[in-house]
Amino acid sequence: MSTSVTKPERIEQTRIAAVVDLRSDTVTKPTPAMRRAMAEAEVGDDVYGEDPTVNKLEQRAAETFAREAAIFVPTGSMGNSIAIKIHTKPGQEVICEERGHIFNYEMAMLSFFSGCMPRPIFGENGALNWSDIKKKIAPGIYYRAQTGLVSLENTHNMAGGTVYPQAMADEVCDGAHAAGIPVHLDGARIFNASVALGKPVAEITKKFDSVMFCLSKGLGAPVGSLLVGSKKFIEQARIYRKALGGGMRQAGVLAAAGLIALEEGPKRLHEDHANAKFLADGLQKLRGIKLNGKVETNIVVFDISGTGMDSATFTRKLMEKNVLASGISPTEIRIVTHTDVDRGGCERALAAITEMIS
Ligand code: TLP
Numbered sequence: 062m063s064t065s066v067t068k069p070e071r072i073e074q075t076r077i078a079a080v081v082d083l084r085s086d087t088v089t090k091p092t093p094a095m096r097r098a099m100a101e102a103e104v105g106d107d108v109y110g111e112d113p114t115v116n117k118l119e120q121r122a123a124e125t126f127a128r129e130a131a132i133f134v135p136t137g138s139m140g141n142s143i144a145i146k147i148h149t150k151p152g153q154e155v156i157c158e159e160r161g162h163i164f165n166y167e168m169a170m171l172s173f174f175s176g177c178m179p180r181p182i183f184g185e186n187g188a189l190n191w192s193d194i195k196k197k198i199a200p201g202i203y204y205r206a207q208t209g210l211v212s213l214e215n216t217h218n219m220a221g222g223t224v225y226p227q228a229m230a231d232e233v234c235d236g237a238h239a240a241g242i243p244v245h246l247d248g249a250r251i252f253n254a255s256v257a258l259g260k261p262v263a264e265i266t267k268k269f270d271s272v273m274f275c276l277s278k279g280l281g282a283p284v285g286s287l288l289v290g291s292k293k294f295i296e297q298a299r300i301y302r303k304a305l306g307g308g309m310r311q312a313g314v315l316a317a318a319g320l321i322a323l324e325e326g327p328k329r330l331h332e333d334h335a336n337a338k339f340l341a342d343g344l345q346k347l348r349g350i351k352l353n354g355k356v357e358t359n360i361v362v363f364d365i366s367g368t369g370m371d372s373a374t375f376t377r378k379l380m381e382k383n384v385l386a387s388g389i390s391p392t393e394i395r396i397v398t399h400t401d402v403d404r405g406g407c408e409r410a411l412a413a414i415t416e417m418i419s
Contacts, residue, residue, distance in 0.1 A: 081406040081413075082385045086250075086278045086333070086359060086399035094325075095282065095318035104313035107133075108303065114313030118320050122287040125323065126272060127263035130295035131287045133316055135307050137162075137249045140273035140288040142170040143301040145210060147294060148243045148270065151176025153209030156194055159183040160219040162247055163212055174305075177209060186354055187217025188225050191236040198240060211237045214247040215254045215265075219389060221353055222337070222360025222397075224254045227265060234268035243270040249286070253279055253358040256330040270294070276319040279333060279359055280326030281400045285319045329400065333359040336398040336407045343411040349418055359398045366392045368418050375417075382413035 082088050091099065105111035115133050122131035134140045141163050145155060155171055157164050159181040163171055171177050182193050199205045211233060215225040237244045246269040248254070248262075255262045266272045271290040276282035288298055302308060309315070334357075341356040341363075349367030365375050372388025379386055387395045398407065 080383045080385055081402055081410045083396040083398065083402060083410055084385045084387045086397045089277075089281045089283075089399050089401045091283045091318050092281065092321070092400075095321050098317040098321055099314045102313040102317035104311040106310050107312045108308040108310060112311060112313040112316070114320070115316040118316040118323070119287070121320060121323055122274075122289055125262060126266060126274075126289045128272075128289040129292040131289040132295050132298045132302060133309075133312060133319070134273075134286050134288060134302055135284060135309060137247070137273055137275045137277075137286040138167045138170070139302065139305055139307050140286045141167060141212075141245070141247055142174050142305065143298050144245045144271045144273060144288055144290075145171055145177065145212065146175045146301050147297045148245060149175050149177050149209035152206055154178050154180040154199060154206050156180045156182065156189075156197055156208060156211045158187050158189055158214060158217065158220075160187060160217070161212070161214050162218055162249065163214075165219070178206060180208070184220075186223040187214060187220030188223065188229055189213065189233065190229050191232045194233060195236060195240075198242070208240075208242055210243055210245060212245045212247060213269075214249075216250045216257075216358050216360070218249070218360065219362065219395070221356065221362040221395075222250065222253065222358035223354065224257045224357045227258065227260070230265070231268055238268075244268070245270060246272045248272045249275040250278055250358065252327045253330055253334070256327060257334065257357050276322040276326070279330050279399060280322035282315075282319045282322035282326075284315045326400075330359070333398040333400070336402070336404060337361050337396075339404065340396060340398070340407050340411055344414065347415060347418060350414075353393065361396050362389065363394055364392055365394055370418075378417050379413060382417060384410045384413045 102114045107115045119131040155177050164179045198208045217223045234244045251274045273288050275286040337359045341361045345352050351364040353362040371391050376388050389395045
């Protein structure tokens with residue numbers, strides 16, 4: 062096995078308090094209310110289906126998405142891997158967007174676990190329309206690998222937290238279904254899309270066959286994601302979750318924080334969106350920085366080619382000023398707003414970037 066892979070840079074514990082961490086919305090710490098709920102959670106063995114707090118979380122998730130059932134999984138990646146496995150057969154293709162998480166950041170599990178081949182297509186703002194997808198659906202001939210699944214992402218992470226235009230998503234679902242192909246939604250940040258659109262998650266996801274969403278991102282839980290769908294789909298998901306090592310026993314301690322994230326988290330996402338817009342407005346005035354499209358939610362992606370720095374240099378110099386950002390390509394930076402960074406933190410981050418490049 063190759064030993065040349067790199068690890069993400071770690072920040073010394075003593076510096077963390079002083080740092081404005083905009084690397085991701087995954088970095089949030091549980092609130093005091095979450096910690097209390099975790100300490101007091103009623104628990105049981107969830108592999109036997111006996112953890113009351115996990116059961117309550119799954120029930121609340123299913124209700125929120127107006128679905129028959131839901132399953133608590135440790136990570137969004139596991140939720141997506143399970144969904145892909147259920148929807149497909151080995152040897153099939155999965156149509157997804159070129160910058161999508163399932164294609165780029167899930168350790169090739171689509172092939173490794175489900176035995177499928179990705180069929181990536183570039184979509185403006187990370188969104189694919191039905192006519193783009195239709196052209197890539199394999200003809201029904203025995204000597205061509207068949208299209209087993211279409212998987213969309215909303216909001217689209219690497220396209221800059223973009224919201225899928227609803228009519229476009231609906232048309233993809235209708236078209237794929239007419240062709241006999243299921244559609245999965247990687248809705249890691251679907252509550253951000255819901256807030257941006259002013260529509261409930263149940264409404265914007267109703268045409269999808271399955272939806273994965275994360276509690277551990279903008280909603281602020283320390284750990285956990287859910288997969289929602291039909292009763293039959295979730296029964297199958299339980300088998301694959303166990304196979305992947307995701308049967309977490311007394312997971313109610315995590316689900317307790319998750320319940321608070323699910324009920325309370327969506328109420329404050331508009332603040333993260335306003336902070337991202339504030340940062341974007343400031344950044345676009347700076348020489349050498351070019352925003353990669355519109356900022357609709359809590360993610361800002363920008364190109365720094367004009368500064369003369371590459372992204373590794375940019376993030377390293379910024380870290381010296383106690384601001385953390387992610388380099389997502391040699392020339393692109395991503396910053397993500399979340400509940401642990403307030404407007405004051407964003408002002409400090411913008412001042413640090415301004416000072417650094419001027
Ligand atoms: N995204 C992480 C990184 O993996 C890139 C981040 O910092 O944004 N779907 C989408 C759209 C995601 O952005 C992520 C995580 C996942 C799935 C996977 O969730 P986890 O990290 O819980 O496996």
